[in-house]
Amino acid sequence: MGESEEVKLLGTWYSPVVLRAKIALRLKSIDYVYVEEDLFSSKSELLLKSNPIYKKVPVLIHNNKPVSESLNIVEYIDETWNSSGPSILPSHPYDRALARFWSAFVDYKWFPAFRAAVITKSEDAKEKGMKEVEEGILQLEEAFVAISKGKPFFRGEAIGFMDICLGSFLVLLKAREKLKGEKLLDELKTPSLCKWADKFLSDETVRNVAPEIDKVAEFLGELEAKAHSAASKS
Amino acid sequence: MGESEEVKLLGTWYSPVVLRAKIALRLKSIDYVYVEEDLFSSKSELLLKSNPIYKKVPVLIHNNKPVSESLNIVEYIDETWNSSGPSILPSHPYDRALARFWSAFVDYKWFPAFRAAVITKSEDAKEKGMKEVEEGILQLEEAFVAISKGKPFFRGEAIGFMDICLGSFLVLLKAREKLKGEKLLDELKTPSLCKWADKFLSDETVRNVAPEIDKVAEFLGELEAKAHSAASKS
Numbered sequence: 359m360g361e362s363e364e365v366k367l368l369g370t371w372y373s374p375v376v377l378r379a380k381i382a383l384r385l386k387s388i389d390y391v392y393v394e395e396d397l398f399s400s401k402s403e404l405l406l407k408s409n410p411i412y413k414k415v416p417v418l419i420h421n422n423k424p425v426s427e428s429l430n431i432v433e434y435i436d437e438t439w440n441s442s443g444p445s446i447l448p449s450h451p452y453d454r455a456l457a458r459f460w461s462a463f464v465d466y467k468w469f470p471a472f473r474a475a476v477i478t479k480s481e482d483a484k485e486k487g488m489k490e491v492e493e494g495i496l497q498l499e500e501a502f503v504a505i506s507k508g509k510p511f512f513r514g515e516a517i518g519f520m521d522i523c524l525g526s527f528l529v530l531l532k533a534r535e536k537l538k539g540e541k542l543l544d545e546l547k548t549p550s551l552c553k554w555a556d557k558f559l560s561d562e563t564v565r566n567v568a569p570e571i572d573k574v575a576e577f578l579g580e581l582e583a584k585a586h587s588a589a590s591k592s
Numbered sequence: 593m594g595e596s597e598e599v600k601l602l603g604t605w606y607s608p609v610v611l612r613a614k615i616a617l618r619l620k621s622i623d624y625v626y627v628e629e630d631l632f633s634s635k636s637e638l639l640l641k642s643n644p645i646y647k648k649v650p651v652l653i654h655n656n657k658p659v660s661e662s663l664n665i666v667e668y669i670d671e672t673w674n675s676s677g678p679s680i681l682p683s684h685p686y687d688r689a690l691a692r693f694w695s696a697f698v699d700y701k702w703f704p705a706f707r708a709a710v711i712t713k714s715e716d717a718k719e720k721g722m723k724e725v726e727e728g729i730l731q732l733e734e735a736f737v738a739i740s741k742g743k744p745f746f747r748g749e750a751i752g753f754m755d756i757c758l759g760s761f762l763v764l765l766k767a768r769e770k771l772k773g774e775k776l777l778d779e780l781k782t783p784s785l786c787k788w789a790d791k792f793l794s795d796e797t798v799r800n801v802a803p804e805i806d807k808v809a810e811f812l813g814e815l816e817a818k819a820h821s822a823a824s825k826s
């Protein structure tokens with residue numbers, strides 16, 4: 359990396375999608391300045407200016423040019439620092455297409471269903487939503503078996519694009535498991551993903567940048583308490 | 593392209609997203625077998641088997657391996673036949689990130705808002721939705737000016753990824769303009785996108801594979817008549 363390169367990451371410590379950028383930067387051994395945003399009180403001018411469309415984290419700012427959307431950032435990091443560290447996307451176009459297909463599935467189908475099921479106040483909608491989420495996990499289990507072909511990760515022997523995409527949600531899932539006893543990865547129904555999750559969370563790169571499950575669980579509990587107290591006041 | 597290569601595209605003649613795959617294949621001069629699907633009566637076994645998650649077109653089947661999701665297909669085509677025809681994605685990582693960012697904006701924000709506004713029966717929701725759609729068009733106008741830097745296309749002198757992504761919807765927009773007088777691209781508000789749209793629709797590659805606007809308008813009219821008659825029967 360050249361002396362004059364300036365890399366900045368705008369994020370929040372608990373965000374699964376920010377974790378994606380952190381993992382990718384660490385895989386490529388990129389030095390960067392990390393800026394913690396406070397999305398609850400006020401977003402920084404830099405965030406609003408850098409991501410005017412979504413006003414969300416993560417934003418990667420490389421030599422004053424902002425890149426938004428977490429998977430987009432991971433691809434950008436992979437392509438920009440292609441000669442340092444392992445390549446994050448597979449090299450064969452078909453394997454890349456599979457990684458992109460399943461990542462889009464996670465971001466635009468599976469996780470939105472999960473978030474909606476978690477947020478909704480209707481018990482009916484929650485039950486229906488969680489069924490969709492569980493069905494999605496079974497589809498991901500099948501995809502993992504097909505793609506990994508007996509190797510520990512989607513990407514093979516080491517973590518890659520799809521591992522980062524789905525793996526970034528594991529801290530949140532484990533934190534909710536702690537807080538609510540909600541268990542989405544099940545040794546009987548999704549044995550391969552269970553093993554993969556353990557491998558992912560104990561991967562050295564991931565451990566170095568992932569937030570602690572206990573801390574995230576505590577944070578989720580606080581958020582929930584605030585939401586309850588706001589609801590009881592209204 | 594090797595003698596033994598087998599390329600098949602499952603599609604419907606009127607689909608904007610299928611058009612993306614057709615444009616990309618034509619840009620790369622790839623011979624392929626086109627299979628028209630009938631999504632209204634019954635989907636083919638091949639479609640259900642090739643895209644079990646979404647059961648949607650387009651699906652590209654290359655040497656018996658299926659690739660789904662239109663932008664994913666376009667990237668796959670660009671990477672697989674990288675030495676034939678122009679490259680569809682820009683070469684610099686930052687330009688690629690911009691193309692991917694705005695394409696995701698079109699597919700996951702702008703078009704879903706448009707579809708929801710068109711489908712809803714509530715006049716209020718329609719009005720609110722169309723405002724979001726128009727705001728999106730203004731954001732795309734701004735993005736076009738910033739990215740194209742005075743050149744005719746997002747990609748520069750010739751069409752590329754983002755042109756294909758947004759341009760694929762132009763036939764539908766023009767058909768609705770004909771049918772309903774609904775005008776989303778406006779010479780005053782979005783002068784650059786208006787010029788771009790004319791350029792895109794008169795591009796030789798696009799003209800060769802795009803459905804006729806009149807035919808699509810007629811088809812949309814028939815669909816609407818069917819929906820009305822079904823609604824009045826229920």
